[in-house]
Amino acid sequence: MTFFNDQQTNLSRRSLLKGLGACAALPLLAGLFPKHALAQAISTALEQFPTLVPAQKGILTGAHWGAFEAIVADGRMIRVQPVADDPAPNDLIDMAPFQVHAKNRIKYPMVRKSWLEHGPGARPELRGADEWVRVSWEQAIELVAGEIKRVQGEFGPQAIHAGSYGWKSVGMFHNSRTLLHRLMNLAGGFTGYAGDYSTGAAQVIMSHVMGSIEVYEQQTAWPNVVEHAELVVLWGVNAQVTLKNSWNMPDHEGQAGFKALKEKGTRIISIDPVYNETAKLANAEWIAPNAYTDVAMMLGVAHTLYSEKKHDQAFLERYTVGFDKFLDYLLGKDDGQPKSAEWAATVCGVEAKVIRQLALDMASKRTMIMAGWGMQRQHHGEQPNWMLVTLAAMLGQIGLPGGGYGFSYHYSSGGSPTAKGGILAGISAGTAPQNSPAPIPVARIADCLANPGKTIDFNGRKLTYPDVKLVYVAGGNPFHHHQDTNNLLQAWRKPQTVIVHEPYWTATAKHADIVLPVTTSYERNDLEMGGDYSQRYVFPMHQCVPPQHESRNDFDIFSAVAAKLGLQEAYTEGKDETLWLKQMYDGMAAQARGAKVALPPFNMFWESNNYIRFPIPEANRQWIRHADFRDNPLLNPLGTPSGKIEIFSNAIAGMSYADCVGHPKWYEPKEWAQGEQASRYPLSLNTSHPTQRLHSQLDNTPLRDKFAIADREAILIHPDDAKTRGIQDGDLVRAFNERGQILVGALVSKDIRQGVVRICEGAWFDPAKPGEVGAICKNGNVNCLTFDEGSSSLAQGNCGHMAQLQIEKYSGPELPNTAHEVPANA
Numbered sequence: 001m002t003f004f005n006d007q008q009t010n011l012s013r014r015s016l017l018k019g020l021g022a023c024a025a026l027p028l029l030a031g032l033f034p035k036h037a038l039a040q041a042i043s044t045a046l047e048q049f050p051t052l053v054p055a056q057k058g059i060l061t062g063a064h065w066g067a068f069e070a071i072v073a074d075g076r077m078i079r080v081q082p083v084a085d086d087p088a089p090n091d092l093i094d095m096a097p098f099q100v101h102a103k104n105r106i107k108y109p110m111v112r113k114s115w116l117e118h119g120p121g122a123r124p125e126l127r128g129a130d131e132w133v134r135v136s137w138e139q140a141i142e143l144v145a146g147e148i149k150r151v152q153g154e155f156g157p158q159a160i161h162a163g164s165y166g167w168k169s170v171g172m173f174h175n176s177r178t179l180l181h182r183l184m185n186l187a188g189g190f191t192g193y194a195g196d197y198s199t200g201a202a203q204v205i206m207s208h209v210m211g212s213i214e215v216y217e218q219q220t221a222w223p224n225v226v227e228h229a230e231l232v233v234l235w236g237v238n239a240q241v242t243l244k245n246s247w248n249m250p251d252h253e254g255q256a257g258f259k260a261l262k263e264k265g266t267r268i269i270s271i272d273p274v275y276n277e278t279a280k281l282a283n284a285e286w287i288a289p290n291a292y293t294d295v296a297m298m299l300g301v302a303h304t305l306y307s308e309k310k311h312d313q314a315f316l317e318r319y320t321v322g323f324d325k326f327l328d329y330l331l332g333k334d335d336g337q338p339k340s341a342e343w344a345a346t347v348c349g350v351e352a353k354v355i356r357q358l359a360l361d362m363a364s365k366r367t368m369i370m371a372g373w374g375m376q377r378q379h380h381g382e383q384p385n386w387m388l389v390t391l392a393a394m395l396g397q398i399g400l401p402g403g404g405y406g407f408s409y410h411y412s413s414g415g416s417p418t419a420k421g422g423i424l425a426g427i428s429a430g431t432a433p434q435n436s437p438a439p440i441p442v443a444r445i446a447d448c449l450a451n452p453g454k455t456i457d458f459n460g461r462k463l464t465y466p467d468v469k470l471v472y473v474a475g476g477n478p479f480h481h482h483q484d485t486n487n488l489l490q491a492w493r494k495p496q497t498v499i500v501h502e503p504y505w506t507a508t509a510k511h512a513d514i515v516l517p518v519t520t521s522y523e524r525n526d527l528e529m530g531g532d533y534s535q536r537y538v539f540p541m542h543q544c545v546p547p548q549h550e551s552r553n554d555f556d557i558f559s560a561v562a563a564k565l566g567l568q569e570a571y572t573e574g575k576d577e578t579l580w581l582k583q584m585y586d587g588m589a590a591q592a593r594g595a596k597v598a599l600p601p602f603n604m605f606w607e608s609n610n611y612i613r614f615p616i617p618e619a620n621r622q623w624i625r626h627a628d629f630r631d632n633p634l635l636n637p638l639g640t641p642s643g644k645i646e647i648f649s650n651a652i653a654g655m656s657y658a659d660c661v662g663h664p665k666w667y668e669p670k671e672w673a674q675g676e677q678a679s680r681y682p683l684s685l686n687t688s689h690p691t692q693r694l695h696s697q698l699d700n701t702p703l704r705d706k707f708a709i710a711d712r713e714a715i716l717i718h719p720d721d722a723k724t725r726g727i728q729d730g731d732l733v734r735a736f737n738e739r740g741q742i743l744v745g746a747l748v749s750k751d752i753r754q755g756v757v758r759i760c761e762g763a764w765f766d767p768a769k770p771g772e773v774g775a776i777c778k779n780g781n782v783n784c785l786t787f788d789e790g791s792s793s794l795a796q797g798n799c800g801h802m803a804q805l806q807i808e809k810y811s812g813p814e815l816p817n818t819a820h821e822v823p824a825n826a
């Protein structure tokens, strides 16, 4: 094993193995190890564990974008290299040194001036525009603890919105959101959230239709798909981009799967208004529907299957309920409009013959329909998933090798075969106190802040918004992720206090009252799984550099606040970082032992700079989703009321929602190309996830040079749309509608359907006049243009992937981009 490397020896560090047996008592410093006789002895001892894989050059750590080895010199991270196992290393990892040493790190605890001088609730309209005052950590902790106590005491737990949605960083211990919830649960409870921004609509509808959320569940294994699928339909999937990052550390097996499909020559069709990166790479055929009209197109396919008698009646009878009721709708018996391919063409803009041919091709081949999530982040976003399952049921291939549908091939490498070993349990959020308020749907946050006491529908229930006085964010960026930023800006003025933990001066940090600087994951020790679905790896995350500036770990901040509230012992359980990691490791190792995989003791593992690669049982490479249900639906029923696929749901019908009836249906969305706004705002917005970022993360790194145009977020425009507006490639463009306006840089290309423009989510909000509602965003935050409504009464998912807008060449005064600058006196 050759993990001791000369390059690393100039980093200050303690010598290894002062206490092989007592390691837990030692501070864990960066995993750089001298050539030492005892160390050699350990590395020899570790050879008996075939699951261990040594690092080659640097310190093992990682991110949502991949596990890697960090090369450190003189206390600075200078570069990285991917771990040897990564089949598709992600260029985003190269940004780690820039994350650590970013110019816009928050250096010290800071408090907004008016809030500090006049107390909670002072001049909330100045959030984002006020001056900042540096305070000591001691004072900051006192202010935070004081606010929690005050708001709990005066208003109760419902007044604290500490949902804190966000992608934070990887690491099972330094999990900022869970750490926040842990404190809040101990301190009396809080208002949390339900669902997520990713699959808000899909996960609710799928629970009714398939009895499980489907979106985050293991998919038919890639080797099985590659072997058996004859046709792969990518419905709104840009896997080449979205597989770059995972919730845990990615194993990147999905990319290997797509590569294998291509090498085999499997036919691939991409249905997307954009000829996206994945379609290009796979050489896929491209069908480009109008934005937001997929349900109509799917209905056209379904109608063709039925009228051509290509549907699988036996499957429908044995495994589904309610097809007859759906059929009345499909054939137009209940509304007079048959959903024929011709009808569908008038809605989705795809020729009827193409729709018909697609139906015939799907029925005559072993077909795997892989669907992405962009099209459910829309008004009536429940319907594309419901209709897609209905279509797959009509094809009758669910549960067969290489057939059916999959809602996670594009995400975190769904379909990467599951390994056999142990799983790390993260730190726990603890138990919610009895009087804890009900969570609100995650994307209703602005509505909740602005309208205390308002009652909304949510999945068969009524929910009343609390009156929120304190918002606490640790690990998320609502000023990027939430729809209709100008509406959020106003709602954000309602609470008395906003506390944000951040490494960087994001827009959310800039709009807080109390800002606490936190470490990046490279400044602390942690453990993380690799492969969300395969659970194949356990990666150590060794601290690479000391905490920068005055930053502290979220855990240490919350522990200090807990101490002020008299909760320190309960919060820390008397354990420091090392002991928490040891406990997590030991639990994982015990599971692995149960699966007959031996692992070394924690201290040996930790000091060795190895990672763990668990074996994959052969059978798992051929695992097929829903095969057990198909084999025996009585013994292996779905978790639906009927135990079958619910093409008609009595539960949903019983809710009597006008915007989500008992069967899948086409609804005209709030905004679309044929809607009433289209005369003023003729273009349909697509807000895909960015190639060179994870949401807003890494926007403040040199990766921007790869995607920014005219120093702004790019807008992909069809040449015809550009020409009629006198816009040329590279021009600065103003994109606008009645909700907001942003500056973007033109990327003119035929890779997008005429009438649709793409501006990726995640650009940092940078208003030309901070604090002013409607000010133009100089960096191109697309959520200035989206609307903030729930997908429907059922799921209340967000509609981030939908809006009508207009664009024009920008000719106003020069507006330099200041998104990544620190506030004047910070």
Ligand SMILES: Nc1nc2c(c(=O)[nH]1)N[C@H]1C(S)=C(S)[C@@H](COP(=O)(O)OP(=O)(O)OC[C@H]3O[C@@H](n4cnc5c(=O)[nH]c(N)nc54)[C@H](O)[C@@H]3O)O[C@H]1N2
Pocket (backbone or CB within 6 Å): 165, 166, 167, 168, 169, 174, 176, 197, 198, 199, 377, 473, 474, 475, 476, 477, 478, 480, 481, 482, 483, 501, 502, 503, 504, 506, 518, 519, 520, 521, 554, 687, 688, 689, 694, 695, 696, 697, 761, 782, 783, 786, 799, 800, 801
């Ligand atoms: N219009 C539109 N909007 C969208 C989407 C869309 O498709 N269209 N997509 C939506 C989706 S699916 C999602 S998941 C959301 C994503 O929204 P977010 O998850 O909020 O986005 P991130 O940019 O990942 O924000 C994470 C923040 O946590 C900070 N952070 C990182 N590590 C730590 C840490 O250790 N401690 C603390 N305290 N902070 C840390 C980062 O600096 C960053 O500011 O956006 C949603 N918004």
Ligand SMILES: Nc1nc2c(c(=O)[nH]1)N[C@H]1C(S)=C(S)[C@@H](COP(=O)(O)OP(=O)(O)OC[C@H]3O[C@@H](n4cnc5c(=O)[nH]c(N)nc54)[C@H](O)[C@@H]3O)O[C@H]1N2
Pocket (backbone or CB within 6 Å): 197, 198, 199, 235, 236, 237, 238, 241, 242, 243, 244, 245, 246, 271, 272, 273, 274, 276, 289, 290, 291, 292, 293, 294, 372, 373, 374, 375, 410, 411, 686, 687, 688, 689, 690, 691, 692, 693, 694, 695, 801
């Ligand atoms: N590089 C990178 N990877 C990521 C992320 C990231 O920010 N960057 N984010 C991660 C997260 S949190 C999530 S939730 C997933 C998101 O995964 P997805 O939600 O699947 O990703 P999107 O890019 O929003 O959309 C996927 C595709 O759907 C298409 N699409 C949009 N609207 C429509 C429509 O109306 N009809 C059709 N047919 N297609 C449409 C888009 O053009 C795009 O090509 O990605 C994850 N992976």
Ligand SMILES: [Mo]
Pocket (backbone or CB within 6 Å): 197, 198, 199
């Ligand atoms: Mo997401």
